[in-house]
Amino acid sequence: MAWTPTAVILFCVWTFTECTETQVVCTFSEDCVLQCSFKAAGEEVIHWTFTHKEDPVHTYYLDADHLEHQDQRFKGRTSLFNDLIRAGNASLRLRNSNIQDIGRYHCYTSTNNGSQESWVNVEVHAPIQSVGIEMMGDEVSCSSQGIYPAPRVSWITDPPTQSDMLKDSTQTSADPRGLYSVQSRVRILGNISDHTYVCSVTSADGTQEWTTSLRQQEINSVNEGSTIIPCIALRTFNLHNFTLTWAFIRENKSEVILTFDSLTKQTVGHGTSQAKVDPDQVLSGNGSLWLQNTAQAGTYTCSFSAFQIQHLVHTHVKLTPARKKESGGNRSRLGVILPVIAVLVLLITGMIMYARRRDKRSPPNRTTEDAAEMEPMRRDSDSSHTEDNRQQD
Structure with missing residues (x-):
């Protein structure tokens, strides 16, 4: 019954x-x-x-x-x-x-x-305990496990996109205990760094909502000097009672660089890396990392974490060679040679201009004038000689 x-x-x-x-x-x-x-x-x-x-x-x-x-x-x-x-x-x-x-x-x-x-x-x-997000190829994947009843999954982007462009594929399965696992995927729109992808997992009764977001970007860093790696929280992130964590990932190994607690406003560094953040900027949502020494090639991960919400920024850092600097000896020799060359150029230019002006002012050549005066006399002599010969004939 x-x-x-x-x-x-x-x-x-x-x-x-x-x-x-x-x-x-x-x-x-x-x-x-x-x-x-x-x-x-x-x-x-x-x-x-x-x-x-x-x-x-x-x-x-x-x-x-x-x-x-x-x-x-x-x-x-x-x-x-x-x-x-x-x-x-x-x-x-x-x-x-x-x-x-x-x-x-x-x-x-x-x-x-x-x-x-x-x-x-x-x-x-079985409440939602955590939500993971990652990029795999040309897709972004969001997942959670050990939930009952089965949850709902939704996606948005920042900047916003039309809902018909952001099509998701969601799979739900139960384990032997009867608990549900959910995995949802969306395709990347445009370039990989054009959007932040936001995934929300909501319990069946609506009492829980976990949100996680991911942004992926690339920067080039000169392999000398300091480097700034940007990380900005989403505008919707609640900047109260949160933790900022920076980590470095290389060859699938993650090493925490530093953590910042918004309640104590304390920064704790880890390892030997000389890195820091600006506490005032972090409290306003700017968690950018300043590396005082040379950045390493690899992936730097920035995480803003609070109750049931997390924002991740993955930055792939590529190193570019620094331009070769000339030695002090070369610089000192160039400092002497260049002025000397400039003086020589000025002297040669002056000499050429002087020679041209002198040629214009010099009198005509005397030999040329004498030849000009004797030319009519020769023409007269030749004419007389010709006339005498005619008379003799």
Whole structure:
């Protein structure tokens, strides 16, 4: 028979029995208390059953527990508050709650003054414990495990994109304990550093929402001097009671560089790396890292973490060779040679210009003038000689 609240009330009226119905939510793998109370009057009898098949859960009479007929799955997991029974407390403690405990329980009590009944509807929830996010090829993957009931997953980007462009593929599966794992993927839009990808995992009853976001970027660093690696929290990140963590990843090994606590405003450095952040800037959402020594090629991870929310920035650092600096001797020689060359150039230029001006001002050559004066005389002499020859003829 399926017991509904209406059926319970009718049953209680028909039998003239006092009865109630309550609901309790147990946390997976933790102890849970099923409430049941009665009017104590001596010779107490308490009998708990699992109403799905009327499986015996716990029985008490003659001031002692009697568990000979207890259902096997409840063995070693139930107890009463024996020192409170004479005060009218018949509540049942159920240890190490699991998914198989979900259902309706019946509490029957009897004393010298009559009997009472109550029902307890038990739900078991496995809350969200963490959410992971990572980039794999041309996709961003978000995942979480060990949840009950199955959660919901949603995606957005910063800057925002149209919902029809951000298509997700989500898979949900259950393990042997009945707990759910969820994995969801979206394709990267445009260049890898164009967007921050935000994944939210929400419990079935809406009481929990875990959010994690990831941004990936690349920078080039000169292999000499200091380097600044940027990291800015999302505008939606709640900058209260959070932790900033910087780590360096190379060859799949992660090494924490420093951590910053927003409550104490203290920075703790790790390892030998000379790195620091500006506390005032961090409190306003700028967690950029300043490396006083040369950055290493690899991935630097910045993490803003608070209750049920995390923002990650992965920065791939590539090193570029520094330009070769000239030695002090070369610089000193160049300092002498260059002025000398400049003076020589000026002198040669001046000499050429002077020679050109002198040629323009010099008088004509005398030999040339004499030749010009004698030319008409030669023409006259030649003409006379020609005339004499004609007369002789």
